[in-house]
Amino acid sequence: MEENLLKTCLYDRHVALEARMSPFAGYDMPIQYTSIIEEHNAVRNGAGMFDVSHMGEIFVSGTDAEKFVNYVFSNDIGGMPDGKVLYGMLLNPQGGVVDDLLVYKEFEPDHYLLVVNAANIAKDFGWLLTNAEGFDVKVRNESDRWGQIALQGPKSEEYLTGVLHLDDAASLSFYSYMEMSWKGQRLIVSRTGYTGEDGFEFYAAEDIICDLWDVLARAGVTPCGLGCRDTLRFEAGLPLYGHELADDISPLEAGLGVFVKLDKDNFIGKDAVVALKEEGLSRKIVGIELDANAVARAGYEVEAGGEEAGIVTTGYHSITLDKSICMAMLRKPFTELGTRVDVRIRKKSFPGTVCRKRFYATHYRK
Amino acid sequence: MSKTVAGLRYSESHEWVGIDGNIATIGITDYAQHALGNLSYVDMPETDDEVTKGEEFGAVESVKAASDLYSPVSGKVVEINTELEDAPERLNVDPYANWIIKVEMSDPSELEDLMDEAAYIAFCEKEK
Structure with a gap:
């Protein structure tokens, strides 16, 4: 067993639910409670809740x-x-x-x-x-004083109002938040998330987070582990630090240039981004759809016409789309949509086609 | 409690072997499919490929990871279960009715290293 792993305030609940636990970012976190597929589908079709107190x-x-x-x-x-x-x-x-x-x-x-x-x-x-x-x-x-729950899925607002009775927060627009209270204590509610669905994130002291979790659990919200958090964000084309983002990856290469405001005054990294923009990108993160159902995992090599083209950053057999897709950092010119590439999976090569990395049309509200 | 089938032999890497003369039929056990979760792909060798006892001959993909399959015997692949190409979930539904490969054994004495049903049940208990 891993030593010195941190526990979130909801740890005992995960254990009681017999979640499969695994170390993540120094915490002992739930990967799945029942099955990644069931939890993934709960968020796409209903509502699921995640313990993200490690954030x-x-x-x-x-x-x-x-x-x-x-x-x-x-x-x-x-x-x-x-x-x-x-x-x-x-x-x-x-x-x-x-x-x-x-x-x-x-x-x-x-x-x-x-x-x-x-x-x-x-x-x-x-x-x-x-x-x-x-x-x-x-x-x-x-960070140690705050717990966090993400309530995600098309039915999130129903639980927000019908179960938590936080009716005011239903008027929140996407990417905004409200100061509220729960049992007289501070509660932050934002309309944000990491799944491609509508949803809310709650920040509060640990006992408040535990209480919110229990209320949502009693109302039948599906507890969801980090396993489906990754499959969900991946389908929506959202980056995960350490995969699509890193100290040596530019936001331009990750397709996140829109979040870098080059028209504002000096900020750290601005000059380098401007320079890269002028010089032009030599590589970029793209999507690849494989012909077969073999799964391209992070770190697998991508070739094009026998030439080295790049590396897979995240890949799954998509649960929502029922096909094998991955995100990969590819060299130009292999980043062109429609380029035929081969992903090395174990000892074999599997052909696929470069596509947009937003595989799943997001369903944000408001 | 995972299911087992009498008369089969079992490996420590959770493959089962059915024996018919010098042909070994190989699949994964119920314990394995349960531990792996929903399978989305089975990577199989080709007919006439050589496999070696204890060495990887393919893999099964679940949502989270690929898991290598290890051959419990040495020999030549004489048949692969092509039904799994489009329906890998069959291994979740009934892992004993859905074999993966059939191998013509080059050394049937290797079977002696495998467990019988009772030994495998005890082995799985210890794995928990």
């Missing part, structure tokens, strides 16, 4: 908060309204990605919440502190 919550406040966040964040938070949420990245000076994250504009002037990947909490916190020099800001890592 990091870093708070930034102070007179220079807006200036500082805009200096480290690729998206533009200038004049961001209270209650708005923005996706973007922390870039390094080479234009690679330190992490991808959400920035919440809190309902107080000069206050922001940064929600970061569990695997990168220490790295991001260190990065923010290092770069905060000269800015009048306070950066607080409160």
Whole structure:
């Protein structure tokens, strides 16, 4: 057994549900409760809930908060309204990605919440502190004090209002949030997620998160593990840090250029992104649809006409689409849609066709 | 409790072997299909390929991972179950009715290293 694994506040519930547990980002996390396919379909067709308490919550406040966040964040938070949420990245000076994250504009002037990947909490916190020099800001890592649940799927709003009675949050538009309360304690509710479906994410102290989980479980919401979290985000073409994003991958290569605002003032990584844009990309992440049902896994090699073309970053036999697809980092010119490529799977070559990486049409609401 | 079938031989990597003369029919056990979860693809060798006892001869793909299949005996592949190409889920439904390959054994004495049903049941208990 792995030593020193961290446990989220919902750990005992996962064990009681006999979830298959596995180490992830230093935490002992549920991979599946019953089956990845059942849980995946619950989110696509009904509602599922995920324990994502391992995610990091870093708070930034102070007179220079807006200036500082805009200096480290690729998206533009200038004049961001209270209650708005923005996706973007922390870039390094080479234009690679330190992490991808959400920035919440809190309902107080000069206050922001940064929600970061569990695997990168220490790295991001260190990065923010290092770069905060000269800015009048306070950066607080409160990851240990916050639990988080993601309620995802087309029926999420029904559970939000009918079961949790958080009716006000039903009016939230996608990528916005509200300050609410649960049993007299602070509860953050945002209309966000990582599945390609409508849904909400709840942030609160651990006992509140446990209570919310129990209420949703009693109402019949399907507990969902990290296994289907990955198959769901993958179908929707959403990147996972460590696969489609890394310290040496540019957001342009990952197809996330829209989240890098080159028209804003100087920010870390801007020069490198501008330079790469002028020079042109030599590689890009694309989708590949295989002819056969063999599964292209991360790290498998891709060839085109006998030439090395790139490497698979994530791949599955898609549960929703019932075909084998993958995302891959390919060299140009093999990134052209319709290019025929071969994926090396174990000892054999499996032919496939380059396609768009958003395999599944997302169903966001509002 | 995983199902087993009397009269078959079993490997520690959870393949079963049915014996008919010098032909070994090979599949995966109920314990294996349960541990793997829903299967989406079976990677099989071709007819006339040589397989070696203890070495990988193919793989089964579940949602999360590919798992190698290990041959319990050595010999030549004489038949593959082509039905699995389009319907890998048959291995989940009934792993004993759906074999994967048939091998003409080059050394039938290798069968002595495999477990009988009772020994395999005990082995699975310990694996838990």
